[in-house]
Amino acid sequence: MSSTRKRVLVTGGAGFLGSHLCERLIADGHDVLCVDNYFTGRKDNVAPLLSCPQFEALRHDVCFPLYVEVDEIYNLACPASPVHYQHDPVQTTKTSVSGAINMLGLAKRLRAKIFQASTSEVYGDPTVHPQTEDYRGNVNPIGPRACYDEGKRCAETLFFDYYRQHKLRIRVARIFNTYGPRMHPNDGRVVSNFIVQALKGESITIYGDGKQTRAFCYVDDLIEGFIRLMAAPDDLTGPVNLGNPVETTVGELATKIVALVGSRSKIEYRPLPVDDPTQRCPNITQARTRLGWEPRVPLETGLKNTIAFFDRLLTENGTKTEAAKRIA
Numbered sequence: 107m108s109s110t111r112k113r114v115l116v117t118g119g120a121g122f123l124g125s126h127l128c129e130r131l132i133a134d135g136h137d138v139l140c141v142d143n144y145f146t147g148r149k150d151n152v153a154p155l156l157s158c159p160q161f162e163a164l165r166h167d168v169c170f171p172l173y174v175e176v177d178e179i180y181n182l183a184c185p186a187s188p189v190h191y192q193h194d195p196v197q198t199t200k201t202s203v204s205g206a207i208n209m210l211g212l213a214k215r216l217r218a219k220i221f222q223a224s225t226s227e228v229y230g231d232p233t234v235h236p237q238t239e240d241y242r243g244n245v246n247p248i249g250p251r252a253c254y255d256e257g258k259r260c261a262e263t264l265f266f267d268y269y270r271q272h273k274l275r276i277r278v279a280r281i282f283n284t285y286g287p288r289m290h291p292n293d294g295r296v297v298s299n300f301i302v303q304a305l306k307g308e309s310i311t312i313y314g315d316g317k318q319t320r321a322f323c324y325v326d327d328l329i330e331g332f333i334r335l336m337a338a339p340d341d342l343t344g345p346v347n348l349g350n351p352v353e354t355t356v357g358e359l360a361t362k363i364v365a366l367v368g369s370r371s372k373i374e375y376r377p378l379p380v381d382d383p384t385q386r387c388p389n390i391t392q393a394r395t396r397l398g399w400e401p402r403v404p405l406e407t408g409l410k411n412t413i414a415f416f417d418r419l420l421t422e423n424g425t426k427t428e429a430a431k432r433i434a
């Protein structure tokens with residue numbers, strides 16, 4: 107139990123990252139209020155926490171003001187994968203922008219410290235590799251990804267205006283590709299797509315030639331980064347890149363997953379979607395030097411945990427996975 111027990115609000119707390127964060131905060135001895143409208147979040151993600159007296163869940167859309175009493179706010183509410191955020195792009199921008207305004211307003215009233223889950227997408231299709239926090243990005247403001255990219259950029263602007271104008275204590279993390287248990291099975295993200303396809307024994311679909319690189323951070327590592335950034339001295343406002351600087355090509359990832367699942371899936375190539383970045387890799391010098399943080403979980407370990415999660419999920423939903431077929 108922590109000696110400095112806090113009341114912490116996590117918006118988007120029933121989502122992939124949010125549910126891991128709620129779990130971690132409770133393990134650290136804090137009281138957690140999870141706020142979510144369940145657009146992409148699932149009650150199952152936080153179900154094990156419901157019996158815990160330190161945990162409370164509230165259905166609420168961050169586009170509307172919220173009046174609660176807390177000491178710290180982590181603002182994660184926002185659909186994060188292209189399939190989800192492009193489903194209702196206007197709502198995506200509203201969630202990022204109105205959500206930020208409402209949560210910053212709450213933080214201002216309470217004088218609470220507030221953390222923003224920003225994204226590497228603020229760099230757009232970068233012309234600089236790896237990306238440092240001072241790179242200003244190459245974003246198409248009118249493309250199909252803009253509702254997310256520009257929404258998150260505007261949220262960062264709002265955070266820094268509240269910091270300058272109202273002396274709010276802010277923390278802005280730019281999160282790069284993160285994976286792990288509780289990712290959505292149908293969100294089109296490369297790790298979940300490949301694992302689900304491999305477990306079902308379906309062809310693995312690679313968009314483009316598979317040479318585009320991504321840098322994958324395991325969820326436990328990322329959450330450790332959130333906690334360290336929130337606890338850092340107040341002059342460390344960010345933005346701070348949090349992600350894994352080790353690049354893997356999408357093709358290599360597919361091969362690794364097929365091998366770990368022991369699947370007979372073949373690899374199929376499809377055209378690259380509009381504005382899909384060809385390379386994305388964080389420079390994490392700031393996180394290393396100021397937070398003493400860097401990813402520790404090897405890709406293979408993280409993938410095994412994630413595969414085990416999806417195997418359970420698919421089996422519960424009645425799908426006979428490759429692992430189940432081998433055992434049968």
Ligand SMILES: NC(=O)c1ccc[n+]([C@@H]2O[C@H](COP(=O)([O-])OP(=O)(O)OC[C@H]3O[C@@H](n4cnc5c(N)ncnc54)[C@H](O)[C@@H]3O)[C@@H](O)[C@H]2O)c1
Nearest residue numbers: 118121122123143144145146147167168183184186281284
């Ligand atoms: N996972 C990643 O790799 C990654 C990378 C960069 C940034 N991020 C950011 O981290 C945050 C969490 O991402 P995630 O991967 O857990 O995605 P997720 O979709 O699993 O979680 C987002 C959560 O926000 C909730 N939500 C959406 N709109 C809301 C609204 N208007 N009001 C209240 N709740 C709302 C959803 O129901 C969901 O529970 C997001 O802000 C995302 O932009 C994630």
